[in-house]
Amino acid sequence: MADSNKITKRLTDRSRLSEVDFKNIAFGHVYSDHMFMIDYLDGMWQKQSIEPYDYIKLLPGAAILHYAQTVFEGLKAYRGQNGETLVFRPDMNFKRLNKSAERLCIPNIPEDILMNGMDELLRIDSAWVPDLPGTSLYIRPFIFATEENIGVKPADKYKFILFTCPVGAYYSKPVKVKIETIFSRTVSGGTGFAKAGGNYASSLYPAKLANEDGYDQLIWTDGQTHKFIEEAGTMNLMFVVDNVLITAETGDTVLNGITRDSVITLARDWGMQVEVRQITVEEVISGLEEGKIQEAFGVGTAATVAHIELIGYEGKDYTLPEINDEFFSSRVARELDGIKTGKIADKFGWIHKV
Numbered sequence: 370m371a372d373s374n375k376i377t378k379r380l381t382d383r384s385r386l387s388e389v390d391f392k393n394i395a396f397g398h399v400y401s402d403h404m405f406m407i408d409y410l411d412g413m414w415q416k417q418s419i420e421p422y423d424y425i426k427l428l429p430g431a432a433i434l435h436y437a438q439t440v441f442e443g444l445k446a447y448r449g450q451n452g453e454t455l456v457f458r459p460d461m462n463f464k465r466l467n468k469s470a471e472r473l474c475i476p477n478i479p480e481d482i483l484m485n486g487m488d489e490l491l492r493i494d495s496a497w498v499p500d501l502p503g504t505s506l507y508i509r510p511f512i513f514a515t516e517e518n519i520g521v522k523p524a525d526k527y528k529f530i531l532f533t534c535p536v537g538a539y540y541s542k543p544v545k546v547k548i549e550t551i552f553s554r555t556v557s558g559g560t561g562f563a564k565a566g567g568n569y570a571s572s573l574y575p576a577k578l579a580n581e582d583g584y585d586q587l588i589w590t591d592g593q594t595h596k597f598i599e600e601a602g603t604m605n606l607m608f609v610v611d612n613v614l615i616t617a618e619t620g621d622t623v624l625n626g627i628t629r630d631s632v633i634t635l636a637r638d639w640g641m642q643v644e645v646r647q648i649t650v651e652e653v654i655s656g657l658e659e660g661k662i663q664e665a666f667g668v669g670t671a672a673t674v675a676h677i678e679l680i681g682y683e684g685k686d687y688t689l690p691e692i693n694d695e696f697f698s699s700r701v702a703r704e705l706d707g708i709k710t711g712k713i714a715d716k717f718g719w720i721h722k723v
């Protein structure tokens with residue numbers, strides 16, 4: 370086990386907690402008091418520290434500012450039934466962070482150091498874990514190149530930071546999405562499986578065009594033919610047809626979502642048939658035309674489940690059945706919420722207690 374005594378601590382004398390209106394928190398706008406940091410230099414991850422959340426100093430020549438050598442993760446902590454802090458499957462996020470890092474030539478960080486630092490930070494900022502229904506503490510670990518060098522090469526200095534944000538519900542109402550057939554999020558051989566900063570920068574423009582046409586999000590198709598369904602925005606995408614749960618395989622263009630894995634596990638546990646396979650745009654459109662698609666929804670840490678009410682394709686909009694509480698997507702969202710907050714027994718060993 371990593372030794373928490375190795376973490377140098379400098380705590381704030383002016384907590385911002387009392388300024389927060391926990392009933393109205395916009396995603397990504399409220400930051401907890403402290404952050405956990407580790408610096409990499411001389412070929413090693415060095416000093417670990419917990420400091421007040423504040424500006425960081427970078428030189429204009431820092432590599433991250435030029436070529437996006439950076440990876441991140443997103444996970445959540447919840448307030449348990451006895452006031453304890455519970456984190457959902459953090460081991461999976463730390464494994465994926467290192468997998469993403471490898472693709473971007475960023476050095477790996479031992480998982481026990483990450484887990485221990487996160488726990489220590491969550492103990493210090495435990496009052497920031499909200500307890501209202503639908504709220505949680507979003508945890509953002511990320512690594513970026515700090516070396517002053519504008520040559521295109523892997524940097525030799527990095528910084529890891531983990532900070533937290535109390536958050537409310539992400540999408541409160543069902544979303545309208547458009548099947549994208551011009552732009553691509555990623556291509557085979559690219560960085561689509563990694564949570565690499567650049568992937569999200571390049572998705573902004575097509576998403577903006579879709580927003581201008583009245584859609585909330587995009588459904589990405591494969592970069593080569595645009596004939597196969599991949600993901601929805603920054604979520605994995607699922608359909609229910611004939612009571613069968615259908616979702617695309619993960620690979621180098623479809624990110625291996627932890628929510629996706631959890632939903633598939635629960636569906637199978639409930640005896641539902643699950644098909645993990647290629648999904649064609651054609652079958653989705655004909656399914657919509659024939660009214661065979663019972664449910665379509667995105668799954669990811671930020672929203673957990675985002676119900677889809679409308680899918681646009683080549684200028685035509687198709688509406689989906691109105692969502693009710695008996696839908697699989699509604700039930701699985703409630704089940705996950707119950708497990709995450711300790712109301713439902715954690716039979717899969719998904720909960721990490723701080």
Ligand SMILES: *Cc1c(COP(=O)(O)O)cnc(C)c1O
Nearest residue numbers: 603604605624626627628669670
């Ligand atoms: C983060 C992310 C997801 C969802 O992954 P979770 O582990 O469930 O949060 C899906 N697709 C993309 C592109 C993502 O960045």
